[in-house]
Amino acid sequence: MPTLTIRDALNQAIREELARDEKVFIMGEEVAEYDGAYKVTRGLLKEFGPKRVIDTPITELGFAGLGVGAAMAGLRPVVEFMTFNFSILATDQIVNSAAKMLYMSGGQFNIPIVFRGPGGSAFQVSSQHSQHLESWYAYFPGLKVVMPSTAADAKGLLKSSIRDDDPVIFIEQERMYGNKGEVPDDPDFTIPLGVADVKREGTDVTIVARSLMVPVALKAADKLQEQGVSCEVIDPRTIRPLDVGTIIESVKKTNRVVLAEESHPICSVNAEISHQIMELAFDYLDAPVKRVSGADVPMPYAKNLEDLAIPDVEAIVAAVREVAYLD
Amino acid sequence: MASKVIMPKLSPTMEEGQIARWLKKEGDKVSAGEPLAEIDTDKATMEMQALSNGVLRKILINEGESAPLGQLIAVIAEPNEDIESILSEAPAAAPEKKEPAPAPAPAPAPKPAEQPAEPVEAAAPVVHTDKGRLIASPLAARMAKDSGLDLRSINGSGPNGRIIKRDIEAALSKPQPAAAVATASGYRDEPATQIRQTIAKRLVTSLGPVPHFFLTVDVEMDRAAEMRKNINALDADLKISINDIIIKVAAAALIQHPQVNASFQEKFIRYYEHADIGVAVAIEDGLITPVIRAADQKSLSQIAGEVRELAERARTKKLKPEEYTGASFSISNLGMFGIDEFTAVINPPEGAIIAVGAMTPKPVVRDNEIVVKQMMRVTMSCDHRVIDGATGAKFLQTFKKILENPLYLVV
Numbered sequence: 001m002p003t004l005t006i007r008d009a010l011n012q013a014i015r016e017e018l019a020r021d022e023k024v025f026i027m028g029e030e031v032a033e034y035d036g037a038y039k040v041t042r043g044l045l046k047e048f049g050p051k052r053v054i055d056t057p058i059t060e061l062g063f064a065g066l067g068v069g070a071a072m073a074g075l076r077p078v079v080e081f082m083t084f085n086f087s088i089l090a091t092d093q094i095v096n097s098a099a100k101m102l103y104m105s106g107g108q109f110n111i112p113i114v115f116r117g118p119g120g121s122a123f124q125v126s127s128q129h130s131q132h133l134e135s136w137y138a139y140f141p142g143l144k145v146v147m148p149s150t151a152a153d154a155k156g157l158l159k160s161s162i163r164d165d166d167p168v169i170f171i172e173q174e175r176m177y178g179n180k181g182e183v184p185d186d187p188d189f190t191i192p193l194g195v196a197d198v199k200r201e202g203t204d205v206t207i208v209a210r211s212l213m214v215p216v217a218l219k220a221a222d223k224l225q226e227q228g229v230s231c232e233v234i235d236p237r238t239i240r241p242l243d244v245g246t247i248i249e250s251v252k253k254t255n256r257v258v259l260a261e262e263s264h265p266i267c268s269v270n271a272e273i274s275h276q277i278m279e280l281a282f283d284y285l286d287a288p289v290k291r292v293s294g295a296d297v298p299m300p301y302a303k304n305l306e307d308l309a310i311p312d313v314e315a316i317v318a319a320v321r322e323v324a325y326l327d
Numbered sequence: 328m329a330s331k332v333i334m335p336k337l338s339p340t341m342e343e344g345q346i347a348r349w350l351k352k353e354g355d356k357v358s359a360g361e362p363l364a365e366i367d368t369d370k371a372t373m374e375m376q377a378l379s380n381g382v383l384r385k386i387l388i389n390e391g392e393s394a395p396l397g398q399l400i401a402v403i404a405e406p407n408e409d410i411e412s413i414l415s416e417a418p419a420a421a422p423e424k425k426e427p428a429p430a431p432a433p434a435p436a437p438k439p440a441e442q443p444a445e446p447v448e449a450a451a452p453v454v455h456t457d458k459g460r461l462i463a464s465p466l467a468a469r470m471a472k473d474s475g476l477d478l479r480s481i482n483g484s485g486p487n488g489r490i491i492k493r494d495i496e497a498a499l500s501k502p503q504p505a506a507a508v509a510t511a512s513g514y515r516d517e518p519a520t521q522i523r524q525t526i527a528k529r530l531v532t533s534l535g536p537v538p539h540f541f542l543t544v545d546v547e548m549d550r551a552a553e554m555r556k557n558i559n560a561l562d563a564d565l566k567i568s569i570n571d572i573i574i575k576v577a578a579a580a581l582i583q584h585p586q587v588n589a590s591f592q593e594k595f596i597r598y599y600e601h602a603d604i605g606v607a608v609a610i611e612d613g614l615i616t617p618v619i620r621a622a623d624q625k626s627l628s629q630i631a632g633e634v635r636e637l638a639e640r641a642r643t644k645k646l647k648p649e650e651y652t653g654a655s656f657s658i659s660n661l662g663m664f665g666i667d668e669f670t671a672v673i674n675p676p677e678g679a680i681i682a683v684g685a686m687t688p689k690p691v692v693r694d695n696e697i698v699v700k701q702m703m704r705v706t707m708s709c710d711h712r713v714i715d716g717a718t719g720a721k722f723l724q725t726f727k728k729i730l731e732n733p734l735y736l737v738v
Contacts, residue, residue, distance in 0.1 A: 286491050
């Protein structure tokens with residue numbers, strides 16, 4: 001199996017879907033001539049031409065709306081936000097049009113659109129450019145929210161998202177574009193939405209992590225293994241629909257949970273997962289569910305403060321030891 | 328290292344203890360866990376165990392003398408260890424009243440002897456008091472329930488004493504004491520409804536903390552007396568008393584009327600799974616109520632045997648605290664003293680008690696004829712906060728029905 005970066009796995013997914021279905025097209029700021037701000041769309045303009053790979057002005061609300069209209073007309077747009085921070089400008093089209101159209105048209109209009117781009121923290125881009133908006137989008141019925149953590153997941157999930165008939169928010173992670181992993185080259189390789197992946201099996205504590213926190217949780221699990229604690233690491237991969245079953249099965253086995261996420265803690269995705277665990281696995285819990293979250297402050301610019309605002313291996317190790325009653 | 332022996336808390340209500348007998352003399356070697364003395368508490372004579380190894384160097388409280396909880400009563404130390412500093416902390420022996428009181432002087436008050444540490448609970452099963460809520464993880468609670476473990480018997484190792492999975496596993500891996508002795512039956516707590524809380528508040532204002540009311544019923548005892556005679560004729564070893572039958576019948580009626588087998592706990596009402604029946608026993612200097620646990624599940628001969636054995640130990644003050652606390656209902660019988668009718672005082676937090684009078688032949692009307700029957704009068708005192716008049720009356724109806732036709736016990 002070839003080893004690819006997450007960036008190239010995403011590129012492969014978009015290329016394969018552009019080739020497979022002529023209704024698919026991609027648009028966004030700098031996606032064509034410049035090959036994408038993060039080079040995810042490298043080479044696509046040359047291969048598929050300016051009708052399929054379209055540079056837009058800096059008008060997020062405008063081109064998001066254009067995408068929704070195109071989807072209503074039968075196309076399958078992939079809309080790139082240079083970062084998800086800029087999707088904030090487009091939320092009216094995403095939340096009020098894309099998410100509601102199927103319902104409000106009485107089932108007449110599916111909106112097969114993917115809004116994609118990097119989210120979460122990057123490298124010293126400060127408060128306005130380091131945000132985690134997955135809990136915003138996951139809140140709305142009508143949207144699906146996907147967050148891959150490996151190259152293979154990135155490819156398989158993006159292909160499923162493009163083929164899905166509903167609007168999908170596909171949030172990548174800027175810090176992870178260079179992470180490498182084995183990726184199947186079968187053009188029919190997809191990963192279904194709504195299915196979690198057990199990234200590591202264990203027996204003592206379940207760690208639920210997504211996106212950037214998956215590699216951090218796996219490192220923490222290695223460290224904890226040396227301390228005699230066996231951790232199971234689960235990546236939900238899709239935030240909505242959430243694969244609660246896989247999480248609950250794991251909790252029933254381990255009886256203790258740590259939820260790790262880069263985002264702020266209040267009203268976060270893990271606040272929801274914590275509730276589901278409490279409701280569905282109450283009798284199996286041996287300790288309160290513990291969260292490890294990003295600092296509840298706007299992301300600082302200073303490097304040292306930025307490091308402190310993002311959960312690290314030590315924070316997860318400490319949380320696991322706490323729920324396992326080891327300290 | 329020298330260690331203090333202090334007056335331990337050996338019963339839930341004990342405030343001071345009297346040394347009945349020292350089992351070791353000064354100079355004797357002792358090891359932790361060995362019986363050191365017998366102590367009379369307010370309820371029973373209990374053995375006190377040594378908590379450390381060494382030599383019993385000094386006895387500060389002699390046989391027959393009393394000391395409050397926590398007071399230094401002896402010192403255990405190495406043979407040559409200096410124990411003067413410990414002894415200097417001991418309060419002067421019994422205050423000597425005959426000495427003239429010192430004239431009040433503005434001198435600084437003598438420094439009070441340092442308060443000894445918290446009275447040490449006697450080496451005994453873990454006791455979670457009613458005051459502190461029992462804390463267990465949901466998993467631990469379920470595991471305990473599934474395996475029939477009593478959470479109250481387990482020490483929690485988590486934060487705030489939370490009982491967690493590993494505590495249950497540890498408890499399960501320990502060999503279970505054969506036929507757990509006299510542990511209290513299970514119960515279920517249900518929140519007290521607003522109306523119950525209001526009833527409770529109003530009645531307490533009027534009648535005091537446990538608002539009693541009384542219900543009296545006459546019970547025809549001919550069949551019960553005949554049954555007793557027939558059972559005892561079966562085997563010379565069987566010595567069933569009328570009171571044993573009353574216990575059994577009350578237990579059966581309580582299971583049919585769970586509202587009576589309950590206690591008021593301010594915010595909730597506790598319903599007991601079994602009828603744990605306290606039987607009032609007169610002893611030389613008072614009264615004690617040993618408990619027949621789960622009397623609803625025991626045979627008459629078992630009940631009779633237990634009552635006899637517990638009453639005997641009550642008279643010699645050998646009952647353990649768990650043997651005379653935690654009943655769900657009590658029975659007091661003064662029939663043997665020829666009392667026809669009386670009222671008994673509820674032993675909180677129980678919901679009710681029945682006062683049983685003498686069984687005597689009385690003229691009664693049956694089918695418009697005056698006939699003579701063995702009659703017995705029973706008066707139930709009810710805690711009105713948990714039992715209403717009609718609830719209590721229905722219970723007594725069942726009680727009377729079964730006692731008048733004891734065959735109901737076997738159907």
